[in-house]
Amino acid sequence: MFGSTQLNRRNHSVQKLVSILFGVVTCLLVVPVLTIMTVLVYKGGPNISFEFLFSAPTNGMTAGGIFPALLGTIWLVVVALIFSVPLGVATAVYLSEYASDTWLTRLINLAIINLAGVPSIVHALFGLGAFVIFAGFGTSILAASLTLGIMTLPVVIVATRESLQAVPPEFRMACWGMGATRWQTIRKVVLPNAMSGILTGVILEVSRTAGETAPIMFTGAAFFLPFLPQGILDQTMAMSLHLFVVSTQVPGVPETLPYSVALVLVSMVLIMNAASIVLRAYVRGQKKW
Amino acid sequence: MRNRSLLVVVFLLGCVGNTDRQFIQNKGSDTLVNVAQSWSENYVGVDGSVVVAVSGGGSGTGISAMINGTVDIANSSRAMRSEEKEAAQANGIDPVEHTVGFDALAIYLHLNNPLKAVSFAQLGSIYGDGGNFDNWSQLGIEVPGCSSGEIVRVSRQNNSGTYAYFQEAVLGGGKDFRLGSMDMNGSSEVVDLVASTPCGIGYSGLAYATEEVFMPCVRVDEGSDCVLPSVETAIDGSYPIARPLFMYTAGQPEGQVGAYLGWILGEMGQCILFGKGYAPVTPVVCS
Numbered sequence: 341m342f343g344s345t346q347l348n349r350r351n352h353s354v355q356k357l358v359s360i361l362f363g364v365v366t367c368l369l370v371v372p373v374l375t376i377m378t379v380l381v382y383k384g385g386p387n388i389s390f391e392f393l394f395s396a397p398t399n400g401m402t403a404g405g406i407f408p409a410l411l412g413t414i415w416l417v418v419v420a421l422i423f424s425v426p427l428g429v430a431t432a433v434y435l436s437e438y439a440s441d442t443w444l445t446r447l448i449n450l451a452i453i454n455l456a457g458v459p460s461i462v463h464a465l466f467g468l469g470a471f472v473i474f475a476g477f478g479t480s481i482l483a484a485s486l487t488l489g490i491m492t493l494p495v496v497i498v499a500t501r502e503s504l505q506a507v508p509p510e511f512r513m514a515c516w517g518m519g520a521t522r523w524q525t526i527r528k529v530v531l532p533n534a535m536s537g538i539l540t541g542v543i544l545e546v547s548r549t550a551g552e553t554a555p556i557m558f559t560g561a562a563f564f565l566p567f568l569p570q571g572i573l574d575q576t577m578a579m580s581l582h583l584f585v586v587s588t589q590v591p592g593v594p595e596t597l598p599y600s601v602a603l604v605l606v607s608m609v610l611i612m613n614a615a616s617i618v619l620r621a622y623v624r625g626q627k628k629w
Numbered sequence: 630m631r632n633r634s635l636l637v638v639v640f641l642l643g644c645v646g647n648t649d650r651q652f653i654q655n656k657g658s659d660t661l662v663n664v665a666q667s668w669s670e671n672y673v674g675v676d677g678s679v680v681v682a683v684s685g686g687g688s689g690t691g692i693s694a695m696i697n698g699t700v701d702i703a704n705s706s707r708a709m710r711s712e713e714k715e716a717a718q719a720n721g722i723d724p725v726e727h728t729v730g731f732d733a734l735a736i737y738l739h740l741n742n743p744l745k746a747v748s749f750a751q752l753g754s755i756y757g758d759g760g761n762f763d764n765w766s767q768l769g770i771e772v773p774g775c776s777s778g779e780i781v782r783v784s785r786q787n788n789s790g791t792y793a794y795f796q797e798a799v800l801g802g803g804k805d806f807r808l809g810s811m812d813m814n815g816s817s818e819v820v821d822l823v824a825s826t827p828c829g830i831g832y833s834g835l836a837y838a839t840e841e842v843f844m845p846c847v848r849v850d851e852g853s854d855c856v857l858p859s860v861e862t863a864i865d866g867s868y869p870i871a872r873p874l875f876m877y878t879a880g881q882p883e884g885q886v887g888a889y890l891g892w893i894l895g896e897m898g899q900c901i902l903f904g905k906g907y908a909p910v911t912p913v914v915c916s
Contacts, residue, residue, distance in 0.1 A: 400667050400905075473697060479654065479682075557686075564666040564683040566673045567650070575652070575682045589685055589815045590663055591837050 380606060384599030392600065401564060401586060402593050406601055408568055412481075412576035413608070416556065417549045419485035419572055420492065425542055427489075428496030435497075436504040437526055456494035460554045463491040467559040482572040484560025491555055492545040499544065503537020504530060536623045543616035547609045553580040563589070579605045651885045656684040657691015657704030658790050659815050660732060660834045661874055664905045665704055668893055671901060675892060679885050685815075688790030695877050698722055701886050703877040706732065706790030706834075707797075717879075724877045729893055731908035733835040733863040734795060734870040735844045737783075737823045741773045742830075746855040747845045749799055749869070755780055755830065756795075758805040765828070774827035783819050783831035784810035791816060794872045795832050835859070836906030863908040874907065 344352070391405060398404035431452075439445040467487030477483040507530050515525040531538075553561075561578040563585055569576040583605060587598040655665055662685035669681035684690075691703035696717045709717075709724055717724050736747055742765075751768060754760040764778045765771060771778070784806060785792035796806060813819045816833040823829040824841035835858050838844060846855035849869045862868035882890050892898050900915035 398670070400663060400670070472699060479684075479699060561684075562682040563662055563685045564669055565680065566669050567680045570650075575654075585685075588818050588821075589659065590666075591817050591820070591839065 377606070380599055380603040383596050384601070384603035387596045387600040388603065393604070396566075397564070400592075401590050402597070406579070406582060406604065408565060409577040409579045409582035409601075410604065410608075411568055412561070413550055413579040413605075415481050415569055415572075415576055416485050416488060416560070416578060417546055419481055420488040420549050421542065421546070423486060424489035424493050424496055424545065428493050428541070429500050429538060431493075432497045432500035432504060433526060433531075436501045437522065437530065452494050452497055455490075456498070458491075460491060460552055463487055464555040464558050466490075467555055472559055477573065479558075479562075479575050480560050480573045481569060481576050482560075484556040484576075485572070487555045487559045488549045488552060491552070492548055495545045495548065496538075496541045499541025500534070500538045503534040503540075506537065507533045536620045539616055539620050539623065543613060546612050546616075550609055550612075551580055551605070553578075553584055557581060579608070651679050653679060653681045653702065653886055653889055654684075654694075654700040655681050655702045655704065656686065656694050656700045658688040658706045658874070659685050660688075660706040660791055660836070661704040661729075661876075663836070664730070664902050664907060667901050667905060668898060671897070672889060672892065675897075676885075676888065679889065681889065687786065687788045687814075688793070689788030692877070695722065695724055695879065696720060698879065701878065702882075702890070705875045705877060706872065707793045708873075708875065709877060722879045724879065725881055727876045727878065727882075727890060727894070728873045728910055729876050729890075730874045730899070730902045730910055731863050731871050732874050733858040733860070733868050733908070734791065734798075734832055734872065735835045735838060735858040736847060737820055737829075737831045737833060737838075737842045738845060739772065739774070739823060739827045739829055740841065740843050741775070741827050742843060743770050743772070744768060744845050746848060748848045748850060750850065752799050753801070753804075756782060756784065756806055756810070757800045758807050760807055772827055777828065779828055780830060781826055781828040782807070782810035783822050783826075783829055784812050785816075785819065785833075786812050786814050791833060795870070798870050798872070799832075834907075835863070838906065860903065860906065860908045864912075871908070 393405060393410060394407050395405035396408055397406065435445060435448065439448075464487065467483060467490075471477050471483035471486050472479055475483075477486075511529050511533065512525050515529045516522075520528070556578055560575055561581040562575045563577075563581070565575060565577050579601065583598060583601045586593050586601060655669070662683065665681075665683045669683050672679065672681055688705040688707055691700065691705055692709055692713055694700040695703035696713060698720060703724075708726065714724060736752070738744055744765075751762065754762040754767075762768065763780055765775065765780055766778055785795075792806075796804070800806070811822065813822060813831075816837045819831040819833045820837045820839055820842055823831040824839065835844075844858055846857045847869055848855040853869075854867070856862050856868045858868055858870075863871035876890065876893070878886060878890065881887075893902075894910060896913050896915075899909040899911065899913045903909050903913065903915055
């Protein structure tokens, strides 16, 4: 009575074909990632040692380590976070918790979306004009980190806003019902419950900040510096620019050196991502809903 | 929480205050960037209180930075143009030119390429606007491994001093490059590309030569001697495409910048330049 008809069978085989096809495409996506990692580890791995990580480049950057660049990238990321996280979270809280849906908030939302779409080289030019020349910071970690911070601001805002909106409205109403003010509700109920999403945004920002080259090229990163940066008004070397330099600008670099630099850069980002996933899982485990 | 943010502020302020070292900003020419890097690296042993921050980007980048007043020393592999000097003066900056060395511009070919000599006229037909050399057979040769026979022209981005100098010295004043060349962003990239392209031809500073490329001798016209690029032929002036390398300072250099430039023009600085494959300004004896 319910035996399969010809149409049924055809639908079934199409369904099977589609699932296999899409499965293969998904597997293919993993291939570039695995290839990149394999090549990096194979060519760059043997060169990496304690000394490589913690000594300065020598002999016209063809030998020695990468410590100034490694430290420089950490400086850039940390200072960028100090500026963009409070700013981004505050913006998201305002947009999600306080602002009503007016033409002004819609305009702000539009601006944020557009800011996310601006190419990084345009941010670089903006940073050069606004921070290096106009504000008078000179080429410095401060100018470069502010540029990076502005570039990654939309990531933090969007991630934070989404996680704030994911907190059920009943939580807020219950809190208001107890006589709490809006700010008390945000601070004690909404933000703690949205923490995992905010952390995701921050980590995405870190990965992007560490890898960008264009915005720091004009604003704070140097081809070569004989000293480590001492403060935020110093210039610095950075991993991403160092990779560009040793792969294209310096003659006589051993073939494995650029691969080693790339491997360290990728590992930094991967380690930070992994840490964030662990942290997020922990924070999410604390949730009571 | 409040304590922690206070700590961060104190930490940042502490960092801002800590600047007992003098910074010299040095930016520009990709041709000079590696020797500038070496100077900076070695100057640490001479005066540890001075930090020379080196950046590349091309001669145009360095000159723009000089006009905007964001560098102490701009490196350039071409002379500043009069309109650039005027733009700097309009900003209250008086750029002073210092010749720090000479560079022979070598023509690079793939190792398979049998071409042993090349003339300005031939280079003009290959690179210049209106030139008609598209195939290696037009130079009477056949390149093994280059099956199409087509000449792959490798050139530089247009804010490069090397680009500007090649245009002026080889193509002749005012003549443009032909479209359709592959424009690289660095001297080293040109050499790397030619090394892996049997059909290729490129130009870059002699200092970027490697074992994987061939450099033909160059003659101005059919009647003149064909001279191989080398530091010696650049010094004695017999190589036809050798150019001075410049450093520009804002006004006459004083203090630490002056001391640094003096050291560059002294024996140690010039020997470092020589070691990188450039010709020194004055004859020096290097170990």
